[in-house]
Amino acid sequence: ETGVTQSPTHLIKTRGQQVTLRCSSQSGHNTVSWYQQALGQGPQFIFQYYREEENGRGNFPPRFSGLQFPNYSSELNVNALELDDSALYLCASSPSLSAGELFFGEGSRLTVL
Amino acid sequence: GENVEQHPSTLSVQEGDSAVIKCTYSDSASNYFPWYKQELGKGPQLIIDIRSNVGEKKDQRIAVTLNKTAKHFSLHITETQPEDSAVYFCAASSNNAGNMLTFGGGTRLMVKP
Numbered sequence: 001e002t003g004v005t006q007s008p009t010h011l012i013k014t015r016g017q018q019v020t021l022r023c024s025s026q027s028g029h030n031t032v033s034w035y036q037q038a039l040g041q042g043p044q045f046i047f048q049y050y051r052e053e054e055n056g057r058g059n060f061p062p063r064f065s066g067l068q069f070p071n072y073s074s075e076l077n078v079n080a081l082e083l084d085d086s087a088l089y090l091c092a093s094s095p096s097l098s099a100g101e102l103f104f105g106e107g108s109r110l111t112v113l
Numbered sequence: 114g115e116n117v118e119q120h121p122s123t124l125s126v127q128e129g130d131s132a133v134i135k136c137t138y139s140d141s142a143s144n145y146f147p148w149y150k151q152e153l154g155k156g157p158q159l160i161i162d163i164r165s166n167v168g169e170k171k172d173q174r175i176a177v178t179l180n181k182t183a184k185h186f187s188l189h190i191t192e193t194q195p196e197d198s199a200v201y202f203c204a205a206s207s208n209n210a211g212n213m214l215t216f217g218g219g220t221r222l223m224v225k226p
Contacts, residue, residue: 004156033212042119042202042216043157056213059114090156094211100147102211104156 002027004105006091012111013081021076021108023091031055031097032074034066035090037107043090049074050097078110086112115140117205119217126193127225134220136203137185143205146179146186147214151200160201161188164209193224 005024013019025032031050035043045058049068063079072093078085088109092102116139126132138146144165149157163170163177163186170177174193179186190197200221204214 031212035216040219042117042204042218043214045213045215048212058213092156097208097212098210100145100162100211101159102147102157102214104149104158106154106156 004091004093004103006089006105006108008108009106010109010111012113014113015081015083017081017112018077018079019081019110021078021089021091021110023074023076023093023105025072025074025091025093026103029093029095029103030072031094031099032068032072033092033094033102034074034076035092036060037088037090039087046076055097081112083112086110115143115205115207115215117203117215117217119203119220121220122218123221123223125223125225128193128195130193132188132190132193132197132222132224134188134201134203134222135185136187136205136217137183138205138215139184140205140207141184142207143184144209145206145211146177147204147211148175148177148188149202149204149216151202151219153199157202159211162211190222193222195224195226198222198224 033048034046088107147162
């Protein structure tokens with residue numbers, strides 16, 4: 001059983017640019033969440049997708065957007081990058097909305113210069 | 114919204130000793146409280162969780178206690194081993210599942226051999 005995979009693992013962007021991060025959920029999982037983890041802090045909830053629809057959103061501006069595809073893989077897009085967007089972006093999948101455990105990928109480390 | 118505070122931020126123990134990490138939460142509607150372990154370069158991994166209808170849960174060397182009245186919950190690790198060294202995060206949600214979690218700031222546990 002393949003776990004949650006994310007790409008790219010590391011990337012560097014400059015302020016004002018746009019970035020797309022990708023996530024393949026674990027087999028059989030229809031729910032995907034994205035979290036932002038700044039250095040030395042806990043993950044912060046960005047949004048969640050269930051069956052291709054946004055199902056919940058944290059306190060992030062609209063320049064953070066996402067997609068979930070029919071195979072339940074997902075993308076996180078961030079427009080107009082700011083220095084404070086530098087962080088580890090974690091994708092997590094779960095088999096349903098009522099499941100407890102989230103299965104996290106290893107993350108995409110974004111550096112904004 | 115929910116706010117989760119976690120203490121201490123760092124904890125150093127001798128191998129074989131016990132470790133206790135404490136969290137408080139603000140939203141009385143929160144009903145699901147997981148604990149995640151994050152090793153260097155990896156995503157968080159669930160180690161134990163508890164729902165609000167239970168006061169205590171144990172799994173081998175790990176236990177979690179919940180005091181709903183005081184709005185705090187704690188992680189107890191007994192007979193610590195060097196491989197327990199990692200960052201531990203508590204979290205809370207109000208949908209009785211692992212969706213839209215609010216994480217604490219993390220505790221770096223170091224177990225000295």
